[in-house]
Structures are given as C-alpha cells and as structure tokens.
Amino acid sequence: MTVKERLAVMAGEVEVYLRERFGARMRERGVPENLLAAMEYSLLAGGKRLRPVLCLVFAELFDADRARVMPFAAGFEIIHTYSLIHDDLPAMDDDDLRRGRPSNHKVFGEAGAILAGDALLTEAFGCMGRVWPGVAAELVLPALAEAAKAAGAAGMVGGQVLDMDYTAREGVTLAELARMQALKTGALLTASCVCGAILAGAGEEGVARAREYGEAVGAAFQIVDDILDEIGDAATLGKPVGSDREQGKNTYPSMIGLDESRRLAEERVAAAIAAIEPYAGEAAEFLRDLARYIVVRVQ
Amino acid sequence: MTVKERLAVMAGEVEVYLRERFGARMRERGVPENLLAAMEYSLLAGGKRLRPVLCLVFAELFDADRARVMPFAAGFEIIHTYSLIHDDLPAMDDDDLRRGRPSNHKVFGEAGAILAGDALLTEAFGCMGRVWPGVAAELVLPALAEAAKAAGAAGMVGGQVLDMDYTAREGVTLAELARMQALKTGALLTASCVCGAILAGAGEEGVARAREYGEAVGAAFQIVDDILDEIGDAATLGKPVGSDREQGKNTYPSMIGLDESRRLAEERVAAAIAAIEPYAGEAAEFLRDLARYIVVRVQ
Structure with missing residues (x-):
C-alpha cells in the first residue's frame, strides 16, 4: 500500500467509528x-483524519491493538472539528467556507x-474518558491530561488567541509565528502521537520520541499549509487561495519567502524521521512515509 | 454552623483551589x-460554588477525604462558568450583565x-482527568464519563438548544419545560452529586441515591430561580428582574403561577431529603439543610 492508500484505510476506520459508534451513542x-x-455536519465532512491516524499508528508502533485506542483517537478528531467550527465564526476568522462547503x-x-x-x-472528552476493556485506567488518565493540556489555554485555544493578537500586527517575529503555530495546530497533533504512545504503555523514551516526531510533523504541516495558501488551488484547499494574506495574517511565505519556507518544512520532516529512527516494522515505515508525504504536496 | 455558614466555608475552599492551584498551573x-x-474574570466572580460543594459533600457522605476530590469538584464550577459565558453571548441570550457585572x-x-x-x-476536563494520589484511576474514569455526559449534547448543551427552540414558541408543555431544565441545569448539578459518590467508592445504591438527590435538588433550584426572576430584586439576582419574561422564555410561574411553583419546589425538596434518608452524620445533615435552604429564598 502507498502512504496515501494506508492513510485512506485508517481514515476510513475512524470514519466508521465517528459515523456509527459515536452517532449511535448520541442518538x-x-x-x-x-x-x-x-x-455531524462538520464531524462527517471528510478530511484526512490525520490526528486520530497518528494516535492509532503510534499505539501500533508500541504494540497495542489499534481498535482499543480508537475512542481516544477519535476524540482528537472531535476536538479538531469543534475548533474549526468556532474558528470560522463571524466573531473569529469569519470564514464562509470550510472544506468546500458553507x-x-x-x-x-x-x-x-x-x-x-x-x-x-x-x-x-466523553469518548476519551470512557472505561475501555484492555487499556488500564492508569494509562488513560495521563493521556487525557495530555490531550486537555494540548487543546486548552496553553495549547490550541492559547494559539488561537495569539493568532488573533498577531493578525495585522506589525513586527511579529518568526519566533512568535512559530510559537503561535506550535500552540494552535502543533500541540494537538503532537498530543495525538504522544497519547498513542502513552496508551500503548510505551516507556519514557518512547513517549519522548513520539513527542519529538509530533512536534516536527506539526511544524512541517503548518508551514506547508501556509505555502498552499499562497500557491494551492481552492479545490485542494477547500478555501480561497490567498485568504490568509487577505486577512493580514502572518505566514511563513510572507515572512521568509516560498523557497526558505520549503527548506524549513523539509528540515522539520527530516527531524521527524530522525525522532523515530530506532523503530522498525510497518507502523514505523508508515510514520516515515507520512512525514515525507506532507512536503510532497508543495514540492 | 448554619447551612449558609457551612456553604460559605466550603465555597471558600473551592475559591482557594480555583484562585491559587488552578491559576498557578495556568501561569x-x-x-x-x-x-x-x-x-479568571468569570471564574473568580464569586457565586455560591454549589456544584463543587455538592460533589465534595457527597464524597464526604461516603467517607472520602474531600481534599482529594477537590480538582474534580472544581471542574464542575469551571464547566458551569464556561456555560454562563457562552450563554450570555449576543448570538445566544445576549445578556449584558452577569452577577451584577458586565x-x-x-x-x-x-x-x-x-x-x-x-x-x-x-x-x-484537564482538572478532572489528572492522576490524583489516593483516588483510584478506576473511579476517576467513570466519574469523568458521567460529567461529560451531563455537560454534553444530551445534557447541558442539549438543554440550552431546547431552551432556544422553546423561547417564544407557543404551546410548550410543562413536561417539555421540565425536561429542558433537567438538561440545562439539572444534569450538571446531578452529576456533581453522582461523581462525589463515585469518587468516594460508594456502591450502586449510594450512587443511585446521590442521583435522586441531585435530580430533585436541581429541579427545585431551577423552579426557585424562575420564581426569583419574577419576584426577586436585581441585587440578589445579579440580573434585571423579569428578564426571562421579557425574552419570551417559558418559566414555571408563567405556566402554572407562583403558588403552584412554590408547591412544586417544596415537593422536590422533600424528594431530595427522602433520597438520602438512610444516611446520618454531618454531611447528611448538611445535604438536608441545603435542600431546605433552596426554597427558603422564595418563602
């Protein structure tokens, strides 16, 4: 299977959980x-399901059965979805389109x-906090604390606040931009990796490596997103090209140019691959391919 | 100590946790x-801290050390606070005042x-999901699931959706009003009681009695709130008298009159007291006094 195919297979599993298990519980x-x-309008609107996939693959990397981790992994997609809905609100980014739909x-x-x-x-958090057969409660609680921290005031929400503060502000530094993006999108991606490792009972080194991989992939992903906003087409992106620039947002291409942005993204991908260097097997290979795949979109 | 004094003492403990422990972690x-x-503007704006107090007292009722339950109990106040902030938004209830402040x-x-x-x-959820010394993770997870259910789509948020649907709608029945209020305010109050019992390791009967008490107290509390909106003064209420009626909200007094509303509140208080009838001791006494105290405000 190519990375794209495997990504699609795992996204499909997440989709089934969200559509059937989660939906059935709500009903x-x-x-x-x-x-x-x-x-469900937003939750079942497609998307790469990258966060739950990362959580599932890191659980696999440390020999856990990925079906057992699914409710927790799905929780990351649910958090991601809520954040998109609130970000699009008139009082926030005021976006009329998301993934090509209103x-x-x-x-x-x-x-x-x-x-x-x-x-x-x-x-x-309801999904994440359920008692699962086969995963010790002692592993679920620290994973939950990690997820809450990443999604909360010193994570995703904090990043969104900084993003609004920085928008149209003069003199934002590259370090500030990097920190803002690390919080706004990096933290939840990283937590997805870290929680997969924690839930699988990976030791301290394994969790640290998952964190390193997540941070590097998260940074690469965001730089690529910035690049696509400049050069992509609206169909791929699901939103108008150049919308960041129009809103006066600081982006990597606007601050350091396209070529340097591409170089930085590739550097982060290399760091991600280095972080999981000790591991072999199917899950490790997929994680390496996934890291490379992120930059392919802008090469 | 009178019930008011004891309520104030426990609210003070919650206050210290929110102001110092929670604030310090955020910083x-x-x-x-x-x-x-x-x-912090909203979290530290005072208030009775009724939800965490209920959680702490139910933990005590089943012989747990209440300091150990504090982070979980405080989580209920934090959830309550977020719901007030979002409810007041222009797109929602559009309230300019809360607890006498903007x-x-x-x-x-x-x-x-x-x-x-x-x-x-x-x-x-970060507070609730932390690993605590002295409370088994196996008890924290089901409590967390209970809290998420009460705060979520089939609980508080669902109740708010129904409230908006019913506002200014003709022909809302008393049963619909009761269900809406049971979700909007009752569910979280009930979960506060239930989670205190769960975290203390109360058996099935204890948890069921905590649930019965919580549901009855929650209903009484909401009926009294409706009555106060009609007869109270703005200083006690922290919002203008009659604001529900002005917004076209259905309330108990508007549907069944003040006297019948008072009778119903007293009936619910009696049910709450009956639910914890088997228990003796300081915590049980306080819970009985607390239930009675709710209706005193409108007698």
Missing part, C-alpha cells in the same frame, strides 16, 4: 436532532454553531 | 495573559469570550 441518549445535525454557522446560525462546537468538545 | 504553562484574564463579552469582546469559554471547558 441513544436522545440528543436534540438539530444539535446532532449541526455536530461553514457551520452559515447553515445552523451562530448560536447553533457555538453550541455544536461546545457539544463536540465535551463529547470528545 | 506556569504560559497561558497568554489576555486569555487568562478573560477566564458579562464576559462586554469586557473581552465576542471572540475573547468564546475562546475563554472554550479554554475553561477544556481545562475543566
């Missing part, structure tokens, strides 16, 4: 229909979108 | 200052308030 509990519709508040209204996001964030 | 982690200011978005802007709420909700 059983009698969630109001309009709320569930708003949640964004959540365009369909369900502002209140509907705020509440759908709130519900998704809450239910993500 | 250590380097949360952006403007985000933390927005979070509501969060009036001070920090809409984006700031949305993100402060998101951060608080996330960090609440």
Whole structure:
C-alpha cells in the first residue's frame, strides 16, 4: 500500500467509528436532532483524519491493538472539528467556507454553531474518558491530561488567541509565528502521537520520541499549509487561495519567502524521521512515509 | 454552623483551589495573559460554588477525604462558568450583565469570550482527568464519563438548544419545560452529586441515591430561580428582574403561577431529603439543610 492508500484505510476506520459508534451513542441518549445535525455536519465532512491516524499508528508502533485506542483517537478528531467550527465564526476568522462547503454557522446560525462546537468538545472528552476493556485506567488518565493540556489555554485555544493578537500586527517575529503555530495546530497533533504512545504503555523514551516526531510533523504541516495558501488551488484547499494574506495574517511565505519556507518544512520532516529512527516494522515505515508525504504536496 | 455558614466555608475552599492551584498551573504553562484574564474574570466572580460543594459533600457522605476530590469538584464550577459565558453571548441570550457585572463579552469582546469559554471547558476536563494520589484511576474514569455526559449534547448543551427552540414558541408543555431544565441545569448539578459518590467508592445504591438527590435538588433550584426572576430584586439576582419574561422564555410561574411553583419546589425538596434518608452524620445533615435552604429564598 502507498502512504496515501494506508492513510485512506485508517481514515476510513475512524470514519466508521465517528459515523456509527459515536452517532449511535448520541442518538441513544436522545440528543436534540438539530444539535446532532449541526455536530455531524462538520464531524462527517471528510478530511484526512490525520490526528486520530497518528494516535492509532503510534499505539501500533508500541504494540497495542489499534481498535482499543480508537475512542481516544477519535476524540482528537472531535476536538479538531469543534475548533474549526468556532474558528470560522463571524466573531473569529469569519470564514464562509470550510472544506468546500458553507461553514457551520452559515447553515445552523451562530448560536447553533457555538453550541455544536461546545457539544463536540465535551463529547470528545466523553469518548476519551470512557472505561475501555484492555487499556488500564492508569494509562488513560495521563493521556487525557495530555490531550486537555494540548487543546486548552496553553495549547490550541492559547494559539488561537495569539493568532488573533498577531493578525495585522506589525513586527511579529518568526519566533512568535512559530510559537503561535506550535500552540494552535502543533500541540494537538503532537498530543495525538504522544497519547498513542502513552496508551500503548510505551516507556519514557518512547513517549519522548513520539513527542519529538509530533512536534516536527506539526511544524512541517503548518508551514506547508501556509505555502498552499499562497500557491494551492481552492479545490485542494477547500478555501480561497490567498485568504490568509487577505486577512493580514502572518505566514511563513510572507515572512521568509516560498523557497526558505520549503527548506524549513523539509528540515522539520527530516527531524521527524530522525525522532523515530530506532523503530522498525510497518507502523514505523508508515510514520516515515507520512512525514515525507506532507512536503510532497508543495514540492 | 448554619447551612449558609457551612456553604460559605466550603465555597471558600473551592475559591482557594480555583484562585491559587488552578491559576498557578495556568501561569506556569504560559497561558497568554489576555486569555487568562478573560477566564479568571468569570471564574473568580464569586457565586455560591454549589456544584463543587455538592460533589465534595457527597464524597464526604461516603467517607472520602474531600481534599482529594477537590480538582474534580472544581471542574464542575469551571464547566458551569464556561456555560454562563457562552450563554450570555449576543448570538445566544445576549445578556449584558452577569452577577451584577458586565458579562464576559462586554469586557473581552465576542471572540475573547468564546475562546475563554472554550479554554475553561477544556481545562475543566484537564482538572478532572489528572492522576490524583489516593483516588483510584478506576473511579476517576467513570466519574469523568458521567460529567461529560451531563455537560454534553444530551445534557447541558442539549438543554440550552431546547431552551432556544422553546423561547417564544407557543404551546410548550410543562413536561417539555421540565425536561429542558433537567438538561440545562439539572444534569450538571446531578452529576456533581453522582461523581462525589463515585469518587468516594460508594456502591450502586449510594450512587443511585446521590442521583435522586441531585435530580430533585436541581429541579427545585431551577423552579426557585424562575420564581426569583419574577419576584426577586436585581441585587440578589445579579440580573434585571423579569428578564426571562421579557425574552419570551417559558418559566414555571408563567405556566402554572407562583403558588403552584412554590408547591412544586417544596415537593422536590422533600424528594431530595427522602433520597438520602438512610444516611446520618454531618454531611447528611448538611445535604438536608441545603435542600431546605433552596426554597427558603422564595418563602
């Protein structure tokens, strides 16, 4: 299987969980229909499912059965989805399009979108905090603390606050941009890797290597996203090209140019591959291919 | 100690945790200052801290050391606070005042308030999901699942969606109003009681009784809130009298009158007291007094 094929297979497994297991639980509990519709509109809108896939593969890397880790892995996608819904709100980035479709508040209204996001964030922790057969509760709790930290005030939400502070501000440094992106998108990607390792019972070194890989891949991913905003086409991106620039956002290409941005992304990919150097086997190979695949999109 | 005094003492302990332990952790982690200011503006705005107090007292009732349960108990107050911030938003209830002060978005802007709420909700699960010395991880996980369910799409958020659907809608039945309020405010109050019992290792019967008490107290509390909106003064309430009616909200007094509302509240208080009938001791006495105290405010 190519990396793209394997990515699609695993994303498909996540999709099944979200569509069937998660959806069924919400229906059983009698969630109001309009709320569930708003949640699923964004949750089941496709996407690469990169965060849960990373969590599953890191669990595999340390010899865990990936089916057992699925509810936790899916939690990362649910958190990611809530963040997209809230980011698109008129009071925030005010984006009308997401993945080529009207964004959540365009369909369900502002209140509907705020509440759908709130519900998704809450239910993500519900998924993560369930008692699973075969994974020790002692492993789930530290993973949960890691996920909450990455998604919270010193992670993703903090990054979004910095992003808004920096937008259209003069004199943002490259270090500030890197820190903002590390929080806004890097932290959750990193936690996906780290939690996969923790849940599989990887030792301290394994968890540290998962963290290094996640940080490097997260940085590469964001630089590539910035590049695609400059050079990509709206169909691939699901949003208009140049929208970052129009909003006065600082990006890698706007600060250091396209060539240097590409070089930096490749450097981060190399660091990711180096981080998991000691490991062999199918999961390790896939993680290496995945890191390389990120930059292929902009070469 | 009177019930009011004991309530104040325990609320004070919660206050110390939120102000010192929680705040210190956020500062250590380097949360952006403007985000933390927005979070603390609402979190440290006072309030009865009823949810964490219920969690702590139910833990005590089943012989747990309440200091050990504090991070989990505080999580309920953090969730409650986020819900108030989001409920007040212009796209939702559009309230300018909360506890006698400008509501969060009036001070920090809409984006700031949305993100402060998101951060608080996330960090609440961070508090709840930490590994504590002396409480078995096997007890924390089911408590966490209970809290997430109560706060989520089939709990508090679902109740808020129903509340908006019902506002100004003709022909809402008393059963619909009761269900909406059971979700919007009852679920989290109930989970506070239930989780205290779970974390203390109470058996099935103990947890069931905690649930019964929580549901009855939650219902009484909400009916009393509706009554106070009609008859209270703005200083006690922290918001203008009659604001529910002005917004076209269905309330108990508007549907069944003040006297019948009072009778119903007293009936629910009696049910709460009956639920914990088998228990003796200081914690049990306090829970009985607390239930009675709720209706005293409107007698």
